[in-house]
Amino acid sequence: MILLDKPYVSQFLKDTITKHKFLAIDTSDVIKDGEISLANPEEIIQQFKDEPNSRIYTNSENSINWITKNLAFTKLPEYINLFKDKVEFRKLIKSIYPDFxxxxxxxxxxxxxxxxxxxxxxxxxxxxxxxxxxxxxxxxxxxxxxxxxxxxxxxxxxxxxxxxxxxxxxxxxxxxVIEGDEFAFDTYFDDNGKAVILGITKHLFSSDKDVSDRVYYTSKELIQTYLAQFTQFVEALGKQANIRNFPAHIEVRVDDKGKLIPIEVNPMRFGGWCTTADLNNKATGLNPYYNFLKNIKPDWNKVLDKMDDEIYSLIILDNSTGIPSNKITNFDYDKLLKEFSNPLELRKTDYKIYDIFGMLFTKCSQSNFKEIEDILVSNLRKYVTA
Incomplete structure (x- = not known):
């Protein structure tokens, strides 16, 4: 079951719903009439009454309000609050990280x-x-x-x-401040509370003071390096929280000695705006939405064996121009695309509302990684007309 909400639903997620006939409802009029088949909200509510261990995914945390109002009889609101509230999360893991x-x-x-x-x-x-x-x-x-x-x-x-x-x-x-390289990964806790990793990305920063979300990337080498360590951490987290049948997007840092410190856990979803799950599909061939809802654990040995050695990146085109979005009249997407050797998908957004010009998925070899490093530090002014 899937809750769909603003700000963005990807075509990949829509196609997944249609192909696998998942029950889905629109909680904010984000789906156009006839675009996909939608269920009656009562069907989802009744499903949880009949089977409390049912699984539900939302593409946006905007749907949390719907869950709180309609599924209060389940454990979902409790799980959500445990992770959504960063203070409660720190209290949860204090015994694991007592000196933090x-x-x-x-x-x-x-x-x-x-x-x-x-x-x-x-x-x-x-x-x-x-x-x-x-x-x-x-x-x-x-x-x-x-x-x-x-x-x-x-x-x-x-x-x-x-x-x-x-x-x-x-x-x-x-x-x-948590030192080290930052990573974000999509995961879920199965019906026994076991950890299942569905994809790993590294979050790049332009400087020590940068806290933006400009670039995330994944690769075969990255997954091979961190899969075991991240799985072990999620296992420990699941035991601490006693959580079941629940998806999450987790952010951590790993220092130069290999020590992992969690930053936060985002409940009920993978990367927002259908980002990291879709990126991981492009890189690995997995469908994280399907894997979670059908409780299918990836055979990572087989997945990694089939992967190429390319780097798959997600570029979030946040407005770093210094120009208010309402003063910008145009963003030159064609000029942007020419900067990349293999752009895979461009998602334009209404930057006057969200202060983000769009999302770009790319693929490149290690020898072309400079194109990712360049967009990481760009203020994007050369693409805008004000």
Whole structure:
């Protein structure tokens, strides 16, 4: 069963629903009339009443409100809150990571924070958040005033676009900076709580202060390197949370000594906007939506054996131009595509609403990886007309 919601449903997910005849409902009028066959919401509710261990996936955390209202008799709201609230998540894993510093602070009390009580540098982010909204790295006291102003502006804008279940401005978490390379991977807990990894991506940053979501990539080598370690971590997390039949998108960092520290767990979905699941399909041939809903565990030995040695990237074209989106009249997508040796799919978005020009999936050899490094540091101004 699948809940479909804004901001974006990929054609791959729509085709998966149609091909495998999955029950799906539209919780926000995101599907055009006749585009795919939709179920009656009562069918999904009744399915859970008949079989409490049923599985459900949502492409967007906007649907959390629907689950809270209609499936309150299941364990799903409990599982969601455990992971969606970053403070609750840190409490959950405190016994696994007892020395990790974190502190909850209300939005109204940010001004009164005493920096002497905080590790420097630190990360501040909303306890409930989405798409890097309100996420800031503070490296010294001089930066703090600027960060506070930016947080206020970001959340004033965000409340007009995302529902309160996605972006809750009442509470923030401050935590120590987690060093190392960052990864995001799609997974689920099966009916016995066992971990199943469905794809692994590495999150690239342009600098130590960068907290954006510009580039993620995956490859055969990357999966081979981290599959066992990430599976072991999710196994431990599943035991701690006692969770079953549940999908998640997990972000972690691994330091130069190989130590893994989790950043966050995003419940009920894989990468937002149908990103990482679709990217992993292009790279591995797996269908993560199908695998989860049908409880099919990948035979990773066979999958890796069939994979090529290319690098598959997801590029999120966030507005880093410095020009307000409502002042931009055009984005030159054709010019952008010419910068890449093998663009696979371009998804244009309404940048005046979401402040994102689109999503681009690409494939390249290691020798052409500079094209990914270049877009990582680009402010995208050469593609826009204002």
């Amino acid at each position: 510093f974190f502190k909850e602070v209300s939005f109204k009390d940010i001004d009164q924070l005493d920096l002497k009580d905080l590790p420097m540098p630190f990360i501040i982010k909303p306890a409930v958040g989405f798409l890097s909204l309100g996420v800031h790295k503070v490296v010294n006291a001089q930066e703090w005033s600027k960060v506070k102003e930016e947080i206020i502006k970001e959340f004033t804008d965000a409340k007009a676009v995302f529902p309160i279940e996605v972006v809750n401005t009442s509470s923030f978490i401050i935590e120590e």
